[in-house]
Amino acid sequence: MIHFYHVHQSYQRNILALKDISFDCLRGEFVFLTGASGAGKTTLLKLIIREEIPLQGQILVNGQNVSSIPVNKIPRLRRAIGVVFQDFKLIRGKTVFENVTFVLKTLGIDLKERRKRAYHVLKQVGLQHKTNAYPLELSGGEQQRVAVARAIVNDPVLLLADEPTGNLDPDMAVEIMNLFSKINRRGTTVLVATHDREMIRRMGKRVITLDKGQLIHDTGSQMQIEET
Ligand SMILES: Nc1ncnc2c1ncn2[C@@H]1O[C@H](COP(=O)(O)OP(=O)(O)OP(=O)(O)O)[C@@H](O)[C@H]1O
Ligand SMILES: [Mg+2]
Numbered sequence: 001m002i003h004f005y006h007v008h009q010s011y012q013r014n015i016l017a018l019k020d021i022s023f024d025c026l027r028g029e030f031v032f033l034t035g036a037s038g039a040g041k042t043t044l045l046k047l048i049i050r051e052e053i054p055l056q057g058q059i060l061v062n063g064q065n066v067s068s069i070p071v072n073k074i075p076r077l078r079r080a081i082g083v084v085f086q087d088f089k090l091i092r093g094k095t096v097f098e099n100v101t102f103v104l105k106t107l108g109i110d111l112k113e114r115r116k117r118a119y120h121v122l123k124q125v126g127l128q129h130k131t132n133a134y135p136l137e138l139s140g141g142e143q144q145r146v147a148v149a150r151a152i153v154n155d156p157v158l159l160l161a162d163e164p165t166g167n168l169d170p171d172m173a174v175e176i177m178n179l180f181s182k183i184n185r186r187g188t189t190v191l192v193a194t195h196d197r198e199m200i201r202r203m204g205k206r207v208i209t210l211d212k213g214q215l216i217h218d219t220g221s222q223m224q225i226e227e228t
Contacts, residue, residue, distance in 0.1 A: 001027045001158060001189040002048060007057030009043055009213075017043045019213045021057070025191060026223045027157075030184045032200045033193040035210035041193035042086060044210070045160050048191075049081055050074055062157055079103060082151030082188075084161040088143050090135040090150075096122070097131045100150045107154075121149040124179055126172075140167035148176060152183055159183060161192045165199065177203060 002025040009018040018040045025031050033041050046052045047059055050066045059066045062080055069077060090099050100121060101114040109117075122128045125145035135143055144167050151159060159180065165173035177192075177199060184190045194200065200207055209217040 001025050001029070001062060002191065003058070003060040004044075005058040007047065007059060008055045009040075009047060009052065010055050016055075016213050018047075018054075018210075021210075021213075021215050023208060023215060023218060024221070025189065026221055027189055028184070028187055029221060029223055030181065030190045030203075030205045031192070032203070032205055032207045033191060033210065034195065034197070034200060034207060035216075037195070038212070039210040040213045041210060042162055045083075045162055045191070045193060048158075048160060049078055049083060079107075079154065080157050082154065082156035082159040084144070084147045084151045084159075084164045086162040086166070088135075088147040090143055090146060092135055095132050095134055096127065096138070096146050099135065099146060100153055102150070103154055117153055118149075121153045122146075124152075125149045125176070141169065141172055144168060145172070145176065148179070152179075152188075156188060159188050159190045161190075163194055164192060165194065165196060173199060174202075 004021050004023050007018055007021040008016055010016050021044065033044065035041055047054055048061055053067050061077065064077060066077065097118050100118045104114050104117065118131065119128060122131060125148050127142060127145055127149065130138060130142060138146065144164065148164060165176055168176060180190050180192065206222055207219045208215060
């Protein structure tokens with residue numbers, strides 16, 4: 001599902017944000033990405049969705065070489081990927097319902113179906129009663145849960161989350177992780193960047209550790225079958 005081969009990334013000359021990163025993440029895996037602040041977690045996620053292009057190396061996502069896909073194919077790549085950003089990126093002028101179903105609307109899915117899907121995902125994150133609220137009327141944790149609902153509403157093949165539980169109380173954090181786990185069991189590949197060691201330990205999934213841009217540890221794939 002995700003293939004990194006000797007990937008380097010840099011924002012400033014002579015300073016590498018990622019150094020020679022190679023790993024494979026199979027379809028259906030659940031992987032944590034961890035490491036200190038500045039280690040390169042967000043950079044790695046940005047490369048997967050082609051928000052950035054690597055300085056060097058190859059990245060395949062869902063069978064596509066993300067550096068070389070034409071610009072007009074980028075929306076299609078991103079539609080297959082659900083993303084929960086570190087800063088949520090909710091649209092202030094739109095309600096929770098509109099934020100969650102924005103992509104569905106662009107795909108031409110009718111209002112009745114959009115309502116049905118929004119209700120379903122908002123219920124999963126415990127926010128069905130906030131459907132008509134605006135982001136600024138919500139707490140940080142609620143906004144984060146809206147971002148999670150939006151990321152899963154279109155049944156993505158890959159779910160990326162950047163510190164998705166940073167603003168949540170411990171119980172809600174566990175619930176969101178359990179929701180990710182449930183989505184993963186239904187077949188979605190999940191990659192979660194987090195500092196939360198306790199959460200990582202509790203979940204018992206594969207862990208990739210970055211340190212100053214280098215991949216220093218990978219507990220390895222837990223999948224029994226090779227990807228075909
Ligand atoms: N847009 C940018 N311009 C310049 N440098 C950047 C930019 N984005 C990230 N960096 C640098 O790249 C390195 C990796 O940053 P990145 O955001 O990937 O870290 P991170 O592991 O996500 O950290 P955090 O846990 O704090 O979110 C850091 O040294 C950071 O300062
Ligand atoms: Mg980050």
